[in-house]
Amino acid sequence: MxxxxxxxxxxxxxxxxxxxxxxxxxxxxxxxxxxxxxxxxxxxxxxxxxxxxxxxxxxxxxxxxxxxxxxxxxxxxxxxxxxxxxxxxxxxxxxxxxxxxxxxxxxxxxxxxxxxxxxxxxxxxxxxxxxxxxxxxxxxxxxxxxxxxxxxxxxxxxxxxxxxxxxxxxxxxxxxxxxxxxxxxxxxxxxxxxxxxxxxxxxxxxxxxxxxxxxxxxxxxxxxxxxxxxxxxxxxxxxxxxxxxxxxxxxxxxxxxxxxxxxxxxxxxxxxxxxxxxxxxxxxxxxxxxxxxxxxxxxxxxxxxxxxxxGLTGTTPTPTGPTPPATSSPAPAGGCAVGYAVNAWTGGLTASITITNTAATAINGWTLAFALPAGQTITSGWNATYSPAAGQVTAGNVAHNAALPPGASTSIGFQATHTGDAGRPAAFALNGASCALA
CATH class of the missing domain: 3.40.50.1820 (Alpha/Beta hydrolase fold, catalytic domain)
Incomplete structure (x- = not known):
């Protein structure tokens, strides 16, 4: 099940x-x-x-x-x-x-x-x-x-x-x-x-x-x-x-x-x-x-x-520019914690990631860097952008979860394929600062 x-x-x-x-x-x-x-x-x-x-x-x-x-x-x-x-x-x-x-x-x-x-x-x-x-x-x-x-x-x-x-x-x-x-x-x-x-x-x-x-x-x-x-x-x-x-x-x-x-x-x-x-x-x-x-x-x-x-492309259009790239606060002084849960099956997995700001200052815009185990490739994700799909990956905030006040958490995740290793990354860095593994 x-x-x-x-x-x-x-x-x-x-x-x-x-x-x-x-x-x-x-x-x-x-x-x-x-x-x-x-x-x-x-x-x-x-x-x-x-x-x-x-x-x-x-x-x-x-x-x-x-x-x-x-x-x-x-x-x-x-x-x-x-x-x-x-x-x-x-x-x-x-x-x-x-x-x-x-x-x-x-x-x-x-x-x-x-x-x-x-x-x-x-x-x-x-x-x-x-x-x-x-x-x-x-x-x-x-x-x-x-x-x-x-x-x-x-x-x-x-x-x-x-x-x-x-x-x-x-x-x-x-x-x-x-x-x-x-x-x-x-x-x-x-x-x-x-x-x-x-x-x-x-x-x-x-x-x-x-x-x-x-x-x-x-x-x-x-x-x-x-x-x-x-x-x-x-x-x-x-x-x-x-x-x-x-x-x-x-x-x-x-x-x-x-x-x-x-x-x-x-x-x-x-x-x-x-x-x-x-x-x-x-x-x-x-x-x-x-x-x-x-x-x-x-x-x-x-x-x-x-x-x-x-039939909506010519009915009520609005000119807007491209979505600006995510901007990040400085590295959180005081730390961050990452929880990472994997559910795997033959050839595939989902990963649920919880990011917590354990610092005393707010974060406004973030990136989370981690290295996927060899053979894992992200096929889809939610609550964050992911680039590239394999190797050294950077997850970036989206509009609704960019701000992380002190003590606040946000949940993101992705679905991926794998060739046998469904393990978790060894380390995570939030805006360049190493995070504790929760």
């Missing part, structure tokens, strides 16, 4: 370069800089979820809304700091909701895509909580009900497809990274990995069966269906690559389309794209196979492609 939990936990990606934009005269400009804020009391919350919200400084009167969802073991703030959606929101003026799942299913912080309540519109659990968050943004920030979108990674990618099935009248499009088709999981006991029929590698239903599952989630619904973009790595073994084809079958059936793409191309090296358009030429389903990628999406540039698929 520990292996199952760690392999799903804390998935995130490095920040990516932003999209170019054009000035819009309809944008507002608050006096204070935007930051991630937690919202409580947002409405009906049967899933017991937490809500974090990113409202960019400059936005139109009725901004679009993007719901961005983390993987198992992650959190809304973690997905905020480890993905590029907030930066794109700064440039394009949309609002981002970052839900935090609290359901366990034996693994921790996974979005409920397995229960009977979650599989029908208005049934309860996480889907109702997420729609409450959307309604809150519409009430409090004038969010445009005609431009609501969902995206997410792993468990969040699963929930993306789930929300499009259960609430087709709320969401206009979605981008699912490493997800599964709607109603893939029979119940909580079937949730991945291990003995799951869904993610065990042998799931194979007909397009009609997949499409019927979506139609049964909201019986009688006859309105437009949300468009969907699907992403999967060809070397993903945690959520098998074969499930991309099952998702294609499901959503092309929902739209009444052939499983033969209307076009194929390679937008960039290693990205193989299949498009499925209707008679009018509108692409309703778009699928990306990322050559050689494991369970590590989205990576650089993919969020921008998702936002472009939503």
């Amino acid at each position: 520990r292996t199952a939990r760690t392999r799903l936990g804390g998935l995130a990606v490095a920040l990516a370069a932003g999209l170019l934009a054009i000035v819009s005269p309809a944008l507002t400009s608050p006096a204070e800089a935007a930051s991630l804020q937690e919202v409580t009391g947002f409405g009906d919350n049967p899933g017991g979820m937490r809500m974090h919200l990113y409202v960019p400084d400059r936005r139109p009167a009725n901004p679009a809304i993007v719901v961005a969802m983390h993987g198992c073991g992650g959190s809304g703030p973690g997905f905020y700091s480890g993905s590029e959606f907030a930066r794109l929101a700064d440039q394009l003026g949309f609002i981002v909701i970052y839900p935090t799942a609290t359901q366990q299913a034996g693994f921790g912080n996974c979005f409920d895509t397995w229960s009977a309540a979650a599989k029908r519109r208005g049934g309860g659990s996480d889907p109702v909580s997420i729609v409450s968050m959307v309604n809150y943004v519409q009430r409090q920030h004038g969010g445009d009900p005609n431009r609501v979108y969902a995206t997410g990674s792993s468990s969040g990618g699963m929930m993306t497809q789930h929300m499009l099935a259960v609430y087709p009248d709320v969401f206009k499009a979605g981008a699912s990274f490493m997800g599964v088709p709607f109603n893939c999981f029979a119940n909580a006991a079937d949730y991945p990995p291990g003995a799951s029929q869904c993610t065990g590698g042998a799931m194979n239903r007909t397009p009609q069966q997949w499409g019927d599952a979506v139609r049964q989630a909201y019986p009688g619904y006859s309105g437009p269906r949300p468009r969907i973009q699907l992403w999967h790595g060809t070397n993903d073994t945690l959520v098998p690559y074969s499930l991309l084809n099952e998702s294609i079958e499901q959503w092309t059936n929902v739209f009444g389309l052939s499983q033969t793409p209307t076009s194929t191309d390679t937008p960039q090296n290693g990205w193989n794209r299949r498009r499925y358009a209707d008679a009018s030429g509108t692409v309703q389903v778009e699928a990306y196979s990322i050559a050689g990628a494991g369970h590590s999406l989205p990576s650089t540039g993919m969020a921008a492609q998702a936002v472009a698929f939503f």
Whole structure:
């Protein structure tokens, strides 16, 4: 069970370069800089979820809304700091909701895509909580009900497809990274990995069966269906690559389309794209196979492609400069402590790092330097930037954890591959000062 939990936990990606934009005269400009804020009391919350919200400084009167969802073991703030959606929101003026799942299913912080309540519109659990968050943004920030979108990674990618099935009248499009088709999981006991029929590698239903599952989630619904973009790595073994084809079958059936793409191309090296358009030429389903990628999406540039698929690149743009590099305080006079916990499996591991400022003075901006054991390579991380991916690594703060008052701690982490040595680094230095090992 520990292996199952760690392999799903804390998935995130490095920040990516932003999209170019054009000035819009309809944008507002608050006096204070935007930051991630937690919202409580947002409405009906049967899933017991937490809500974090990113409202960019400059936005139109009725901004679009993007719901961005983390993987198992992650959190809304973690997905905020480890993905590029907030930066794109700064440039394009949309609002981002970052839900935090609290359901366990034996693994921790996974979005409920397995229960009977979650599989029908208005049934309860996480889907109702997420729609409450959307309604809150519409009430409090004038969010445009005609431009609501969902995206997410792993468990969040699963929930993306789930929300499009259960609430087709709320969401206009979605981008699912490493997800599964709607109603893939029979119940909580079937949730991945291990003995799951869904993610065990042998799931194979007909397009009609997949499409019927979506139609049964909201019986009688006859309105437009949300468009969907699907992403999967060809070397993903945690959520098998074969499930991309099952998702294609499901959503092309929902739209009444052939499983033969209307076009194929390679937008960039290693990205193989299949498009499925209707008679009018509108692409309703778009699928990306990322050559050689494991369970590590989205990576650089993919969020921008998702936002472009939503149609947001030319609607509410905001010119912003690149994110400035992290700046560091002097080395902490008095010390620092680092806790480092590894959970490993054959060929992979996750590392959870706790950094504590044990000095008497505050730190405003930090870098943590350490040497990974030979054969370890970071594939994704959360709550920090990591460079390079192997050897002598430097982890740098992100916006929400740059300040460490005396006695304060912050938690960061990463997922990595290894060739046999899953051990921990021998030493750590915070802003150049050696840290005690906690």
